[in-house]
Amino acid sequence: MSTFAQPHFAAPCPATIKVPKSFGWLASLVITLPMLLLTGVLLFGGLEAFRNPDLLRLGSLLTVWLGLNMVFFAMMQTGKTNVFRSTLFVIIAISFVLTFIPNLIETRGNIGLTQTDFIDGKTPFCHMVIPMVLIPAAFTKTIIFPGSLLTGYASIGSMLVLWLAASLTLGRGWCSWVCFFGGMDEGCSHLLKMPVMKTIDPRWTYLPLAILLVIVLASAATLSPTYCEWLCPFKAVTEFESVTNVRTLVQTVLFVSLFVGLVVVLPILTRKRTQCALFCPMGAFQSWTNKLNIHEIRVNREYCSDCGRCVSKCPTLSITKESVARGCALSSCTKCGLCVDECPRKAASFHVKWTCAFISPRLARVLFLYPAFLFMSAIGGSMMVGALVRILRLIATGSMF
Numbered sequence: 001m002s003t004f005a006q007p008h009f010a011a012p013c014p015a016t017i018k019v020p021k022s023f024g025w026l027a028s029l030v031i032t033l034p035m036l037l038l039t040g041v042l043l044f045g046g047l048e049a050f051r052n053p054d055l056l057r058l059g060s061l062l063t064v065w066l067g068l069n070m071v072f073f074a075m076m077q078t079g080k081t082n083v084f085r086s087t088l089f090v091i092i093a094i095s096f097v098l099t100f101i102p103n104l105i106e107t108r109g110n111i112g113l114t115q116t117d118f119i120d121g122k123t124p125f126c127h128m129v130i131p132m133v134l135i136p137a138a139f140t141k142t143i144i145f146p147g148s149l150l151t152g153y154a155s156i157g158s159m160l161v162l163w164l165a166a167s168l169t170l171g172r173g174w175c176s177w178v179c180f181f182g183g184m185d186e187g188c189s190h191l192l193k194m195p196v197m198k199t200i201d202p203r204w205t206y207l208p209l210a211i212l213l214v215i216v217l218a219s220a221a222t223l224s225p226t227y228c229e230w231l232c233p234f235k236a237v238t239e240f241e242s243v244t245n246v247r248t249l250v251q252t253v254l255f256v257s258l259f260v261g262l263v264v265v266l267p268i269l270t271r272k273r274t275q276c277a278l279f280c281p282m283g284a285f286q287s288w289t290n291k292l293n294i295h296e297i298r299v300n301r302e303y304c305s306d307c308g309r310c311v312s313k314c315p316t317l318s319i320t321k322e323s324v325a326r327g328c329a330l331s332s333c334t335k336c337g338l339c340v341d342e343c344p345r346k347a348a349s350f351h352v353k354w355t356c357a358f359i360s361p362r363l364a365r366v367l368f369l370y371p372a373f374l375f376m377s378a379i380g381g382s383m384m385v386g387a388l389v390r391i392l393r394l395i396a397t398g399s400m401f
């Protein structure tokens, strides 16, 4: 009989299974070589960087490129996923702030937005508003978020294409591998060794879905990006309208309070990614994309001792006692790999749907990690390069600009 009861398993799994997760040095090197090439193409974008070299930028590019590939090699060689992913994820979030704000100051003079900036489409398009733009775009042919349609990396067109490709490939893995905001609450969630608040009522995990429904309908009704205007915690570290009246004052207070509460204080107290798990409507939206892609986390019931370690460790409350009993994570799983790393019985594993689980758990893991790491490098790598350039410039000249 199959180890798993799930109906979509096409073939029965063997009863006794060895679960090696890591590779030897040579195999890790061989697996890393194509990654070295692919990330090189993504980061350098051709030979232009070498033709008229800006030494600071070229040095930063080479450092980030080699650093990323050393991390990927370490993932293969140790069999550990989350510790490396999490470190990069936090660095990328910090890099985002270190590049975004200086860029704004350089191009606009300050981080405050004016109505003219909105109307002129000078605001970069952010993936958080994707759920809000879909209904207006479909029914009224209106893109409600002011931003460039086709020009620039953060244009509406390129962000939608990137989101679609990543969602089809990774599902809600987006939230642990691609989203450059996610590293903020993740970083704060690591600050204390033990949680002060030890339990969170699981019913709170429905809140993002409720927020999603409200903001999608409100955005469609008002043809304005409701979440972006009123609820986004990350406005506090990106850009928001200058405070000129009561409305902008209320908005600013909301942005800062949500950031402090959800991204800083609650993650510290709970050791969970509270913004991602309990508030973010984009995260709720991403959960359904888990159904569209082939990667998932499974639990081998034959090995599982029901110790509950994965349940207590999961940073997004995406695996429960009940789901472990069913042999899977919930649809909100962000595929961070923590439960796989932490499982003392090696019962939790990455898995490719419609294949027999655990025949080759290493292969299933590599098949997920390859695209996940490439998306992470494509988005985060350029931010890390930008941040490194700013930091080196600051050290060399005393100014980031």
Ligand code: SF4
Residues within 6 Å of the ligand: 299, 303, 304, 305, 306, 307, 308, 309, 310, 311, 324, 342, 343, 344, 345, 346, 347, 348
């Ligand atoms: S940590 Fe591993 S053994 Fe413990 S409940 Fe989770 S899957 Fe089972």
Ligand code: SF4
Residues within 6 Å of the ligand: 297, 313, 314, 315, 316, 317, 318, 319, 329, 330, 332, 333, 334, 335, 336, 337, 338, 339, 340
């Ligand atoms: S279930 Fe496992 S892989 Fe999914 S989010 Fe939780 S810890 Fe990460």
